[in-house]
Every structure is written in structure tokens, then in C-alpha cells.
Amino acid sequence: MDRILVYRWKVYHYADVIDAFLQEEYEVDELWHTMDSYDADDKMAELLRQRLKECSYEFVFSINYFPVISDVCSEIGIRYVCWTCDSPLIAMYHDSVFHSVNRIFTFDKTNEIEFRRMGVENIFYLPLGAPVERLDGLLKTPPSMSLDYYRNEVSFVGSLYEKNSYDRLSGKLPEFLQGYFEAVMEIQSWQYGVSHVVDVAMSQDVLEQLQEKLYLEKSDRSFSDVDLVFSVTALGYKTAQIQRIRDLLALAKQNRVSIYSGSNAMDLYPVEYKGSVEYGTQMPYVFSNSKVNLNFTIPNIKSGIPLRVWDVMGCGGFLLTNAQAELSYYFENEKHLVWFTSQEELLEKASYYTRPVNDSKREAIARAGYELVKKEHTLHKRVKKMLALALH
Incomplete structure (x- = not known):
């Protein structure tokens, strides 16, 4: 049986991806380490070298x-396979991306x-995809908490990005740039x-003025720039905050809206704040017991379909999401899901879809979406x- 080494960090769907490797009859070893820097962490490099010397692996995965x-794998001569769940990923703008040992998989076509x-x-x-087999098994069992906690007319599971770097950096900017960026974010927040x-x-x-006020600390091997970093970490997350808060409050004027989030949403009245839910064991009950599940894709993601879309549909939930270029590659609007x-x-x-008279339409769309994901878009099929591509 072939063995692989998986670098673990705190990302939601690692366990499901590892389970897919196990289904493909791989033995999986894990390496846990919190990196100080993604491109120059001596301790991580040494830990990885040691593990690769102790055991023979077909590839390293993250x-x-x-x-x-990538650097250590290139040095030793072992394949490095990775699959992104964030885009754009600033760590990819680094000269190591050209190493021949890399097999990089990205969920965003652009x-x-x-x-x-x-x-x-x-x-x-x-x-990305959905671990439908695991979700099916979980949802056949009752949750540890009352189902009432998971029942909603309209629900959103996700962050409000209240801890974004724009709020931290904006005070360093001249008044003109603050006004300019606030206008840009306002316009972007209406694009969906x-x-x-x-x-x-x-x-x-604008870039020249920004560079005068902000210092970008990066390694000599990175080819990211102020444009990329500020657009993603500052403007992107702040725009998502603006859009999500505004639209949840607008929805709450006509529907009963709930939010499950690690963000403090206590002040988002009349949206009902229900605290946070654990990804693997609680969140699926929200998706399967809400009449309407919302998705707001962070604007950093240019065309790709975020994980939340697959998670909702893999649970048999009805999804109402912003339009995204790649959705039409796989789904029909108002047949498998609904976009705006x-x-x-x-x-x-x-x-429309929360009116009792339209319950059958909503349920039919949710069912059709679930069946398509189960047939064509499981996490196991993706792995x-x-x-097949990585080992070719």
C-alpha cells in the first residue's frame, strides 16, 4: 500500500480529503506544525526533511x-501535490511555484x-466537491442539540470579516485614498x-501613493506586490464585510434570518445570531434544516465556486448564492440551485422561495442539486x- 505525507493546518475539510485518500487505499501520515512564515520556516523545513528521511512516501500533500x-520536496526529489481552497493565494506568487516536483490544483479557473x-x-x-457519503451518514442520525437550533427560514453560515486589515491600515492613508478605496469597495459590493x-x-x-504609505514585507523570492496584497487582504475582505452585513439586514426586513458565525453578530438585530457551528458535525444540520441557505462569495474569488456551495448542496440544502462564472459550468439556475x-x-x-405555496418548488431544486452533486461532484471523485493527473 502506498503511503503519503499530509501537512495539516486548521482548514475545514482536511479530514474529508484524507478520507478520500484512504478510500483510494493510501496510508496517510500527518505532519502538524504552525508556520511562522509560509516561505521561510526553518523549523518546518527541518521537520519535513526528517519525516521524508524516516519513511518512503509517494508524495507530500497539503x-x-x-x-x-515545495522547496524541501524539490531538494529531496519527491512530488508535492496541493489543492487550493483560497484564491488568489498570495503564497503562490513565489519563485518556488516553478519547481518541477509541484502538482498544483486550483479551484478557480482564472x-x-x-x-x-x-x-x-x-x-x-x-x-472543490462535497463528501456526500459522510454527510448522508451524519444526517441519518439525530444531532446532539435540538433540531430547533438548526431550523431556519433563511440562514447564513460564515464570517463577517470584522477583523480585516483595511480597518487597521486605513488610518495610515491620506484622506483622498481613503475616500477612493471606500468608493471602490462600495461599487464592488453591489456586483454579486x-x-x-x-x-x-x-x-x-493610486499604486504609487499607496506604496508611499504602506510597506510590504516579503522575501526576495516573492513576486507578489502591493497591488495584489492590498486588493486581497484589505479591499477584498472589507468589501465582503460591507456586503454581508448590508444584505443580511435587508433580508431581515422581510424574512426571519439567522446567522451562525465565529464573528460577533450580536449587534446585527433583527438578524438572529445563533453562535458558531462546528464544520463537520453541526453545520450540515443547518444546511439540511434551513429553507434557504445563503452564500456570498468573497470578491477575491474571480470565477471559482467556494466550498460553502458544495457543502450546502451535498447536504441536500436549498442554496441561494450570488452569481459566479463557474456555476453555469456545472449547474442550471433554478434547477439545481438559485443565483442572484x-x-x-x-x-x-x-x-419567493420561503412562501409555503412554493415549498415543493424549493424542495425539488434542492433535491435535484443534491442528486447531481452526489452523482458527479463528490470529494472522492475529485481526489x-x-x-490521476498528479501521478501521470
């Missing part, structure tokens, strides 16, 4: 890309195109996956495809 892992144009050969598009105005807003003049391109459409569809 969720998301880590330059330090991300794959971008890196192939840079000359990265071993990068592949692979959408249709366009990405941040990409064209970072003019040369404006706040007006969001409010209209939430109202099989990844292995």
Missing part, C-alpha cells in the same frame, strides 16, 4: 500551497490561466460576482481525478 514545502501564462506548467484546474472593479481601480497613480445578480433579485428570490 491544502493550499506552501513554498517551504487562477490556473494566470499561472499558466506565467510559465507554470504543473498547475491544474480542479473544482458579475464583475470585479477592484482589478481596474488600482491605477498607477443584484440585491433586488436576492430579496425577491428569498421571499481520484487529482491523483
Whole structure:
């Protein structure tokens, strides 16, 4: 039986990906370490070297890309396989991305195109998926808490990004730039996956002013820049906060809306804050017991389908999500799920699908989405495809 080494960190679906490797009859060893830096962590490098000397592995795997892992794998001559769940991933803008041992899988098609144009050969598009078999088994058993905790008319599970770097950095910016970026974020917050105005807003003049005020600390081997880092870590997360709070409050004027979040949403009245839920054991009950499950894709993700979409549909939940370019690759609107391109459409569809007279329509869409994901888009199927490409 072949053995692989998996670098573990705190990301939601690691256990499901490892389970898929086990189903493919791999033995899986795990390496846990909190990195100080993704590209220059001497302790992580030494731990990895030691593990690779102690045992023979077919490849090293991680969720998301880590330059330090790529460097050690290149040094030793073992394949490094990774699969992103964030995009764009700033750690990928590093010269290690060109190592021949890499097999990088990204869930965002535009991300794959971008890196192939840079000359990265071993990068592949692979959408995320759902661990339907595990979810089916879990949902056949009663939850530890009362089902009433999980029942909702409209629910959202996710962050409000109240701890975003824009709020921390904005005080360092001149008044003009603050006003400019606030206008850009306001415009972007109304796009709902249709366009990405941040990409064209970072003019040369704006970048020069930004570089005068902000220092970007990075290694000599990184080719990320202020434009990328500020757009993703500052503007992207702050825009998501603006959009999510505004739209949840708008929905709460017409529907009973609940939020499950690690963010403090106590002040989001009349949205009902229900605390946080554990990803593997509680969240599926929310998705399967809410009439309408919401998804707001963070604007950093240009075309890809975020994990929450697959999770909701894999639980048989009804999904109402912003439009996203890749959704139409796999699903039909109002057959497998429902998407919106404006706040007006969001409010209209939430109202429509929560009316009792439309229960059968909503349930039929949820069922069709679940059946399609179960047939074509399980996490196990994704891992099989990844292995076929990575080991070719």
C-alpha cells in the first residue's frame, strides 16, 4: 500500500480529503506544525526533511500551497501535490511555484490561466466537491442539540470579516485614498460576482501613493506586490464585510434570518445570531434544516465556486448564492440551485422561495442539486481525478 505525507493546518475539510485518500487505499501520515512564515520556516523545513528521511512516501500533500514545502520536496526529489481552497493565494506568487516536483490544483479557473501564462506548467484546474457519503451518514442520525437550533427560514453560515486589515491600515492613508478605496469597495459590493472593479481601480497613480504609505514585507523570492496584497487582504475582505452585513439586514426586513458565525453578530438585530457551528458535525444540520441557505462569495474569488456551495448542496440544502462564472459550468439556475445578480433579485428570490405555496418548488431544486452533486461532484471523485493527473 502506498503511503503519503499530509501537512495539516486548521482548514475545514482536511479530514474529508484524507478520507478520500484512504478510500483510494493510501496510508496517510500527518505532519502538524504552525508556520511562522509560509516561505521561510526553518523549523518546518527541518521537520519535513526528517519525516521524508524516516519513511518512503509517494508524495507530500497539503491544502493550499506552501513554498517551504515545495522547496524541501524539490531538494529531496519527491512530488508535492496541493489543492487550493483560497484564491488568489498570495503564497503562490513565489519563485518556488516553478519547481518541477509541484502538482498544483486550483479551484478557480482564472487562477490556473494566470499561472499558466506565467510559465507554470504543473498547475491544474480542479473544482472543490462535497463528501456526500459522510454527510448522508451524519444526517441519518439525530444531532446532539435540538433540531430547533438548526431550523431556519433563511440562514447564513460564515464570517463577517470584522477583523480585516483595511480597518487597521486605513488610518495610515491620506484622506483622498481613503475616500477612493471606500468608493471602490462600495461599487464592488453591489456586483454579486458579475464583475470585479477592484482589478481596474488600482491605477498607477493610486499604486504609487499607496506604496508611499504602506510597506510590504516579503522575501526576495516573492513576486507578489502591493497591488495584489492590498486588493486581497484589505479591499477584498472589507468589501465582503460591507456586503454581508448590508444584505443580511435587508433580508431581515422581510424574512426571519439567522446567522451562525465565529464573528460577533450580536449587534446585527433583527438578524438572529445563533453562535458558531462546528464544520463537520453541526453545520450540515443547518444546511439540511434551513429553507434557504445563503452564500456570498468573497470578491477575491474571480470565477471559482467556494466550498460553502458544495457543502450546502451535498447536504441536500436549498442554496441561494450570488452569481459566479463557474456555476453555469456545472449547474442550471433554478434547477439545481438559485443565483442572484443584484440585491433586488436576492430579496425577491428569498421571499419567493420561503412562501409555503412554493415549498415543493424549493424542495425539488434542492433535491435535484443534491442528486447531481452526489452523482458527479463528490470529494472522492475529485481526489481520484487529482491523483490521476498528479501521478501521470
